[in-house]
Amino acid sequence: MNGQGRSRSLAEIASSIGGRVIGDATIGVSRVASIESAQPGDLVFVDDQKHLAAALRSRASAVIAGEFAAAGSSSRPLLISDHPKLAFARAAVLFREGLDSNVSGVHGTAVIHPTAVVGAGVRVDARAIVGADVQIGEGTHIGAGCAIGQGARIGRDGEIYPNVTVYPGTVLGDRVIVHAGAVLGSDGFGYVRDPKTGRYEKFPQVGRLVIEDDVEIGANATVDRGALDETRIRRGAKIDNLVHIGHNCHIGEDVVIAAQTGLSGSIVIENGAVLGGQVGIGEHARIGEGVMIGGQGGILPNKILRGKGEVFWGTPAQPLRAYLKQLATLARLAKKE
DSSP states (O other), X not given: OOOOOOOEEHHHHHHHHOOEEESOTTOEEOEEOOTTTOOTTEEEEOSSGGGHHHHHXXXXXXXXXXXXXXXXXXXXXXXXXXXXXXXXXXXXXXXXXXXXXXXXEEOTTOEEOTTOEEOTTOEEOTTOEEOTTOEEOTTOEEOTTOEEOTTOEEOTTOEEOTTOEEOTTOEEOTTOEEOTTOEEEEOOOOEEEOTTTOOEEXXXXXXXXXXXXXXXXXXXXXXEOOSSSEEEEOTTOEEOTTOEEOTTOEEOTTOEEOTTOEEOTTOEEOTTOEEOTTOEEOTTOEEOTTOEEOTTOEEOTTOEEOOTTXXXXXXXXXXXXXXXXXXXXXXXXXXXX
């Protein structure tokens, strides 16, 4: 169950997130919860008719549901929405608002360079280090043990969880969330081999990393800065835990990348693409707008995948229907042995 937030009436929630109330609109709720763990004061959701009865039997004070719930009788107040899960997520944000509004300032063990510019309402927790010429926007929270390198820029209302490292010159937009242990702006994996000696020498890694507004980056993810230019993650992208993004990559708007995916250098992921867990992509590949890649899919270097809504799977990745056909053929061959 979620932590206690400020109690809000169903009428207030409906006005804020959209939808209409059936039943007592004055009833107050202050938390979101699962159907199984719900208690009085909690709000739950159902996006399928088959789960409605369980939600109505729960101890929750109110239920967010789709139009399928509007026609029947209900023992609980209902907030009807075209997209119950989305409405539930937005309600959870409402409950969190204001919880930390009076908590700001710099912990006594934090170190803020005199040339850093820290906006109003910023909180910097224990043992965090903020370097020279850093700028941190209003309302941002810097967690314990974070290291923010020289000249970094962090926008307003961000949430930087403990032990995040932001390398010098890295830029984060507004409302960016970075979970614990992530490393942003480190050197890319670039080397040049000397043919005479066989030894590798480091290629310059002097570009930067730019992360636009409303991006979320998971725990222990790593994003390299550009070698000579920049790595850029565009607005609204969501990156899971333990993802690696190499130098010079460009990640489009609203891209979703699941855990343990690895991207080599100079890859372009266009807007709205979805990458499943443990996907591996070779350098200079391009994933087109809206393309979906199934878990453990492999994309060869320089490959281009296109087709909005098209699902690719396997290694090398190919359209799902072709891949499944090959698997079925292999299964039939195995039975003949």
